Amino acid sequence: AYVTASVGIADADRLHDAIREADTAMYHAKSLGAARYAFFDESLRARATSAIETATALRGAIRRGELEVYYQPIIETTSRTTVVYEALLRWNWQGRVRTPNEFIPIAESTNLIKEIGEWVLRTAMSDLVTLRSDGQDVTMSVNVSPMQLRDDSLPVIVGRLLDTYGLHGADLALEITESVLIDDMGTAKSVLDRLAAMGVLIVLDDFGIGYSSLSRLRAMPIALLKIDKSFVHQIGTSESDTQLIRAIVAMASALPVATVAEGVETEEQAAIIEALECRFAQGFLFGRPAPVAHWLLESAETRAGR
Structure with a gap:
């Protein structure tokens, strides 16, 4: 069996932000295929923000x-x-x-x-x-x-x-x-x-x-x-x-x-x-x-x- 790794890289002032952003970048790397890496940038920030907005709205979609x-x-x-x-x-x-x-x-x-x-x-x-x-x-x-x-x-x-x-x-x-x-x-x-x-x-x-x-x-x-x-x-x-x-x-x-x-x-x-x-x-x-x-x-x- 072969083991591969997906890596997310982020640069942030606070540890909590760095972990969250690196995690987002890692999932983006996984979406690109096996054994990839990705840097957290403004496009990923916008995508993450949009996903949060969508998830928040979706929670009340049935009720509304x-x-x-x-x-x-x-x-x-x-x-x-x-x-x-x-x-x-x-x-x-x-x-x-x-x-x-x-x-x-x-x-x-x-x-x-x-x-x-x-x-x-x-x-x-x-x-x-x-x-x-x-x-x-x-x-x-x-x-x-x-x-x-x-x-x-x-x-x-x-x-x-x-x-x-x-x-x-x-x-x-x-x-x-x-x-x-x-x-x-x-x-x-x-x-x-x-x-x-x-x-x-x-x-x-x-x-x-x-x-x-x-x-x-x-x-x-x-x-x-x-x-x-x-x-x-x-x-x-x-x-x-x-x-x-x-x-x-x-x-x-x-x-x-x-x-x-x-x-x-x-x-x-x-x-x-x-x-x-x-x-x-x-x-x-x-x-x-x-x-x-x-x-x-x-x-x-x-x-x-x-």
Whole structure:
């Protein structure tokens, strides 16, 4: 085994400031890759200040009603019917709607992720009940953070919410990233096995851009693989990416696991995805993320024959 070090360097008058700033620089060095060093400078100071401001505002976001869940459809490729909605968190702050990559890392670093994650699960399940009452035969998929999967209470929380809304485990899918398979497989597997035993579907998001091995993939109770949009965008123009998707679909069917193609934006891409026997697809061609009211209105317009 090889051991590497990440080093943060700071120059400050007070010991407390030097430790804090060196720590900030060290985490920046870690983000650059293994065996790096970084100096604390004004850009890192501004970034640290912004992170503190964001974390402070995020603490009251639920109470102030600033968080909202948008939904994007996942369709069955042969019928073009919506079968799942993916729940996507948004934060209305300072006059702008922010996406998860702008604030979830801060929520994870400040332990706010458990409260926010539970709120998203509750909201998504409540909206699923609303969508089904509207006549839509769909299930719900919710992203979970690696931090949530290190918490043994997640299956308990999910079970309680399923009971609250009269749902079954199979009505819910939880999306995880490949980093879970790499960074903390032991704890994550225990939590995922408990969730899978409840009937909850486990989805591996952004497949193909990480480094998880096939043996690790087989060890987890994965039900679906989502093929990363970076491959889908190139099909039709890049034969290698088309063949790669073909290989992923073949591998998944052997596991056996279903596949979802992410980022489908054109009819040409949709046709190729269907020809490759990828069972499900998601992307702007089928719908952009929108509040639940949008999908209820679209459903009403469809029934009215518009």
